[in-house]
Amino acid sequence: MCGVTAEPAVAERPAAPAIAPARRPGRRPGALRVLNLLGAVVVSAAVLYAAFFPAPGLPALGPAFNPVTGGWTMAADAQVTDRSFRLAGLEQPVRVLFESDGTAHITARTDHDLFLATGYVHARFRLFQMDLMRRQGAGRLSEVVGKAALDSDRFELQLGLLKTAQLEWQQLPASDPGHDVLLAYAQGVNDRIDEARSTHTLDAMFSLLGYEAKPWTPVDSLLIKGDMTQTLNFTDTPLAMALLTKSLGADLANEWFPTLPPNQQSPYDTGPYARPAVAPIEQMPPPAEMLSGAQPLYDRMAALPAGLISRGGASNNWAVAAGKSASGGALLAGDPHLHLTLPAIWFQLSMESPGYHVAGVSIPGTPVVLIGHNEHIAWSLTDAQNQQTFFYVEKEDAAHPGMYFWKGDWKAYTTLSYDIPVLGGATEHLKVRWSVHGPVISQRGQTTSVYWTGNLPSQDLSVLLAIDRASDWGDFTRALRGWLSPTHNFVYADDRGNIGLISAGYYPQVAKGQPWLPMPGTGEYDVIGTIPFEDIPQDYNPPANIIWSANQRQVTKDYPYYIGTTTNFFDEGYRANEIHRVLSRPGKLSAADMQALQTDTRDFLAAQIVPVLLRSLAKEQLNATESAAVDLLKGWDFRMDTGSAAASVWWYFWGYYVFEVFEPWWKSRAVKVDKDDVWGALTQDLETWTLKDPENRAFNAPGVGPRTGPDAQRKTFHKVIADLSKGLGSDPKSWAFGRVHQRVLENLAQVKGLNYGPRPDGGDANTPLAAGGYPSTHGPSWRMVVDWGSRTFQGVFPGGESENPASDWYTNRVDTWFAARLDPMLTAEGAAATRGAKSWEAHP
Amino acid sequence: MRLYITLLLAALATLAAVLLGVWWAPFAVGVITGAVVGRARVAIPAGAVIGFLSWLVPLAVAHGRYGLGPTAQALAAIMGFDHQPLVPIVLTLVVGTLLGLTGAWLGTSVRGVVAPSARVDAARNR
Numbered sequence: 001m002c003g004v005t006a007e008p009a010v011a012e013r014p015a016a017p018a019i020a021p022a023r024r025p026g027r028r029p030g031a032l033r034v035l036n037l038l039g040a041v042v043v044s045a046a047v048l049y050a051a052f053f054p055a056p057g058l059p060a061l062g063p064a065f066n067p068v069t070g071g072w073t074m075a076a077d078a079q080v081t082d083r084s085f086r087l088a089g090l091e092q093p094v095r096v097l098f099e100s101d102g103t104a105h106i107t108a109r110t111d112h113d114l115f116l117a118t119g120y121v122h123a124r125f126r127l128f129q130m131d132l133m134r135r136q137g138a139g140r141l142s143e144v145v146g147k148a149a150l151d152s153d154r155f156e157l158q159l160g161l162l163k164t165a166q167l168e169w170q171q172l173p174a175s176d177p178g179h180d181v182l183l184a185y186a187q188g189v190n191d192r193i194d195e196a197r198s199t200h201t202l203d204a205m206f207s208l209l210g211y212e213a214k215p216w217t218p219v220d221s222l223l224i225k226g227d228m229t230q231t232l233n234f235t236d237t238p239l240a241m242a243l244l245t246k247s248l249g250a251d252l253a254n255e256w257f258p259t260l261p262p263n264q265q266s267p268y269d270t271g272p273y274a275r276p277a278v279a280p281i282e283q284m285p286p287p288a289e290m291l292s293g294a295q296p297l298y299d300r301m302a303a304l305p306a307g308l309i310s311r312g313g314a315s316n317n318w319a320v321a322a323g324k325s326a327s328g329g330a331l332l333a334g335d336p337h338l339h340l341t342l343p344a345i346w347f348q349l350s351m352e353s354p355g356y357h358v359a360g361v362s363i364p365g366t367p368v369v370l371i372g373h374n375e376h377i378a379w380s381l382t383d384a385q386n387q388q389t390f391f392y393v394e395k396e397d398a399a400h401p402g403m404y405f406w407k408g409d410w411k412a413y414t415t416l417s418y419d420i421p422v423l424g425g426a427t428e429h430l431k432v433r434w435s436v437h438g439p440v441i442s443q444r445g446q447t448t449s450v451y452w453t454g455n456l457p458s459q460d461l462s463v464l465l466a467i468d469r470a471s472d473w474g475d476f477t478r479a480l481r482g483w484l485s486p487t488h489n490f491v492y493a494d495d496r497g498n499i500g501l502i503s504a505g506y507y508p509q510v511a512k513g514q515p516w517l518p519m520p521g522t523g524e525y526d527v528i529g530t531i532p533f534e535d536i537p538q539d540y541n542p543p544a545n546i547i548w549s550a551n552q553r554q555v556t557k558d559y560p561y562y563i564g565t566t567t568n569f570f571d572e573g574y575r576a577n578e579i580h581r582v583l584s585r586p587g588k589l590s591a592a593d594m595q596a597l598q599t600d601t602r603d604f605l606a607a608q609i610v611p612v613l614l615r616s617l618a619k620e621q622l623n624a625t626e627s628a629a630v631d632l633l634k635g636w637d638f639r640m641d642t643g644s645a646a647a648s649v650w651w652y653f654w655g656y657y658v659f660e661v662f663e664p665w666w667k668s669r670a671v672k673v674d675k676d677d678v679w680g681a682l683t684q685d686l687e688t689w690t691l692k693d694p695e696n697r698a699f700n701a702p703g704v705g706p707r708t709g710p711d712a713q714r715k716t717f718h719k720v721i722a723d724l725s726k727g728l729g730s731d732p733k734s735w736a737f738g739r740v741h742q743r744v745l746e747n748l749a750q751v752k753g754l755n756y757g758p759r760p761d762g763g764d765a766n767t768p769l770a771a772g773g774y775p776s777t778h779g780p781s782w783r784m785v786v787d788w789g790s791r792t793f794q795g796v797f798p799g800g801e802s803e804n805p806a807s808d809w810y811t812n813r814v815d816t817w818f819a820a821r822l823d824p825m826l827t828a829e830g831a832a833a834t835r836g837a838k839s840w841e842a843h844p
Numbered sequence: 845m846r847l848y849i850t851l852l853l854a855a856l857a858t859l860a861a862v863l864l865g866v867w868w869a870p871f872a873v874g875v876i877t878g879a880v881v882g883r884a885r886v887a888i889p890a891g892a893v894i895g896f897l898s899w900l901v902p903l904a905v906a907h908g909r910y911g912l913g914p915t916a917q918a919l920a921a922i923m924g925f926d927h928q929p930l931v932p933i934v935l936t937l938v939v940g941t942l943l944g945l946t947g948a949w950l951g952t953s954v955r956g957v958v959a960p961s962a963r964v965d966a967a968r969n970r
């Protein structure tokens with residue numbers, strides 16, 4: 001304190017008379033000082049609180065915005081330069097080369113180093129995405145985002161993703177190649193986490209949300225695989241079917257939602273089929289109690305965040321054998337359709353080591369190339385869509401608390417306990433009960449457990465590693481024998497001109513009952529096995545030299561096994577029909593043809609229905625706008641292009657037509673199933689009736705009186721044109737599809753300002769260029785074309801390699817993707833010669 | 845001169861700490877500076893300036909090295925202020941300034957209560 005009186009700056013000034021500080025009469029200086037201190041304390045506390053603690057809608061300002069460790073580190077993180085650095089755990093030096101578009105090429109001298117470096121590279125560019133995905137599967141989102149994620153966390157822990165991932169890791173033998181791969185990969189991720197901590201370069205989203213990434217473990221990689229399985233094949237369809245049966249009645253429900261599709265299909269495996277090794281299902285009328293308790297569970301699932309329940313898939317792949325290829329080598333094309341996010345689900349890379357020579361796309365958090373090619377084979381996949389989720393109503397009574405009746409005896413549930421930490425709230429304690437069928441996911445009204453193949457501990461990552469190393473169809477199919485879930489249509493083409501397709505995975509079979517509805521859990525209706533591997537849908541070198549899948553039912557009505565119904569499990573078939581139509585044309589096909597077909601906007605359904613509609617309207621009194629719209633449809637090529645006005649008319653017409661026919665039924669029968677959940681089945685029905693059964697009883701809905709299909713079409717058309725005129729103007733020629741149909745690439749953290757779009761784009765749910773919904777947020781997540789004749793490999797995904805929105809690699813591939821172009825998939829040597837390539841040298 | 849040296853040392857210490865990741869250093873150093881300097885009319889503006897500079901300098905250096913335009917835009921988007929990149933820049937500098945200002949204010953006011961005679965001594969020595 002004496003320093004103040006001896007202050008030179010003050011002492012050097014001429015001495016001034018001592019003047020007491022001015023003060024108001026009646027106030028003592030001491031009180032003022034205390035008031036001043038109180039003010040300082042209060043304001044300081046407020047500033048420190050805002051600096052250290054998050055508020056609703058605002059991060060903690062200090063860690064989030066400080067210029068050294070906060071969100072501004074995005075700027076440094078966005079830079080990728082040549083560098084040489086040490087990486088703990090490496091055995092030999094590793095080289096990572098980046099093309100100017102961010103594609104990574106990892107070259108290692110040992111397999112261990114390859115996967116360690118892959119983990120490091122993934123984490124360098126996608127750590128936040130990886131962390132979000134593992135948190136989703138582990139039920140730990142609430143810990144960082146608060147109670148908004150509590151429903152998701154509860155559901156994930158109930159469903160059992162964490163339990164399954166832990167079991168898979170425990171059961172993975174140390175001798176399995178996957179064991180070392182997962183450990184090496186985890187070390188690479190943790191190397192990056194350590195480096196990011198010490199250099200303050202952890203992804204900015206961590207600082208904005210105010211937490212740090214915990215160490216990565218092999219279980220985390222298995223959790224991410226579990227997330228993907230869930231989003232692709234965990235369904236609530238049996239619950240929807242129960243509600244439909246209850247409200248519509250068994251006769252209408254069976255007629256409208258049949259096992260076999262009523263419309264034209266293009267199965268790729270047309271038989272002949274082997275005799276069934278499992279007896280056909282013995283069907284029985286569903287007990288009433290199977291239908292009564294579905295509503296609360298259906299409603300709960302409907303309220304879950306998107307992605308936790310599979311709502312039907314949409315992906316394409318096909319192959320052309322050497323005999324039909326212009327280049328003389330086999331061709332392969334694949335475009336898996338997923339939720340289009342920023343960052344994308346995919347990370348593109350090539351991986352070179354003594355045991356692996358593979359290029360393609362990987363899912364950050366997992367160490368394998370999931371879709372791609374190696375030196376001899378190429379592969380891609382689509383979702384196979386067979387039923388993999390079964391609901392069981394457990395029999396309980398008050399005399400046996402905590403037990404359920406199964407195979408003539410009372411069994412105790414197994415109970416697991418979890419803690420769910422909640423940001424800004426109390427930790428929630430969750431108990432999950434398991435029966436022999438699986439986890440109990442509802443106890444409201446009745447106790448329902450779920451059998452889901454995603455809960456079968458698998459070694460699917462080891463299968464993918466084996467595929468990455470496969471050199472022929474034999475290797476490929478041997479590897480796939482071990483594949484469980486989700487079932488995928490794996491398409492194949494090799495450097496010897498061969499092609500194949502196999503729908504690998506687990507196909508649960510039940511002894512009796514109606515598996516498309518909830519079933520009694522008393523034992524008689526349990527899953528008793530799967531379809532033998534030799535009998536699952538597959539084909540190799542078919543005589544037509546083409547093979548294709550687009551989530552359609554893979555087999556004909558003669559297939560002897562139950563694999564699912566039309567209700568959500570299989571696609572309506574229009575994309576498959578269109579792909580088949582194009583591939584079946586006479587003449588040879590080229591890689592350019594593959595590329596064009598991937599972005600084909602021809603709507604197969606429109607090509608069937610529009611001529612019928614025009615006939616229905618032929619004698620109808622139309623106003624000038626309606627006549628102009630009819631003229632548009634008459635000259636239309638059925639392509640859903642952004643400039644096409646006819647495409648807008650068709651798009652609205654079909655949606656309104658489905659509504660016109662089914663809405664009166666939904667109202668009069670009080671159906672409590674969202675029509676969107678069964679849209680595919682309704683579309684197939686309406687297509688079939690419109691083409692072949694215009695007097696079907698469905699058109700005579702309660703309250704609308706007797707009418708035919710053409711009557712419903714005319715009424716729908718008038719309404720559509722009136723609404724389009726109102727919304728887009730009175731000149732139908734100006735109703736370009738791009739005005740009403742756009743895509744959005746959604747930021748993974750749900751930050752709307754970091755979305756891309758909306759941007760007009762062609763296609764709809766029925767076209768090979770899949771773009772259902774409005775705005776469309778689902779579509780081709782990776783397009784790849786392989787030509788073994790010229791040994792050219794091309795691909796693109798919408799987005800970029802980096803999750804950092806300040807990086808050039810956040811959206812740098814979007815324009816290429818929208819323009820339907822592909823980028824060459826180079827080797828590491830090829831990439832080194834390109835302009836702007838950057839090189840990392842990592843040393844032990 | 846001693847005051848200037850004190851403030852300069854405080855500024856350098858704050859900047860060094862911020863560069864090491866101790867983002868709350870403007871507050872902590874502000875408290876000490878405020879307590880040492882004692883005079884609110886000097887210490888509080890000085891604390892604010894030190895806070896401002898200690899967050900501005902690293903920001904300016906980062907801008908010089910990497911360019912902060914895309915980052916500012918991204919942060920603005922995350923905050924819900926699309927296409928207004930100035931918002932995160934201003935917010936950042938305001939936070940740094942407030943940390944320094946409130947720290948210095950707290951320091952001087954604590955000293956005013958704990959050792960009020962020092963203020964009188966200082967006044968007498970002017």
